[in-house]
Amino acid sequence: GESVGLHLPTLSVQEGDNSIINCAYSNSASDYFIWYKQESGKGPQFIIDIRSNMDKRQGQRVTVLLNKTVKHLSLQIAATQPGDSAVYFCAENIGRGSTLGRLYFGRGTQLTVWP
């Protein structure tokens, strides 16, 4: 089956530093990737997405990089803030259309931001 995993289960950074969360995927047919943020007691919240025809996409303080050669995805958070503390999940979509379009989630990385 497909595998979406994360290199590190936990990441601790100091407030103001940049954070990088990594994700590896195994299915070369994956054509769409999403990063979600899950705060304690809440559902996953969409952060940013990227399609397989791109290698970089930027949002507000976040950047997603996609390296299809090594099947690697990363989420960069600039000037990390205490409110960024959460579990971050990457998800890959394999296929689209009427019968496909399912997401497969990694296990998540717990980001802790220290003051």
Place this chain on the structure above:
Amino acid sequence: DADVTQTPRNRITKTGKRIMLECSQTKGHDRMYWYRQDPGLGLRLIYYSFDVKDINKGEISDGYSVSRQAQAKFSLSLESAIPNQTALYFCATSDVKTGSQETQYFGPGTRLLVL
């Protein structure tokens, strides 16, 4: 108001009991999903529905059933609950009509404890 709501938010039940978790959405999305989340694991897909007449099994459908009563409502049932179904359950929606059709939006979750 939340776009995706789940009821109940918390539930304790006993082994062998039937229980229903409900999900409603006001986003007007066609697609709805049920996931479970266990500690240290990512989200795993239980069932999904691409429209009212379409129901599909996910990765871990055994012991669960669903009903898509309307475009806006998708219920998950545990016919005879067992302790290893203790988990956090999330409902999600996505919209096939928009450009970001694979992006899924999650409800706040239902925490279920089976004794």
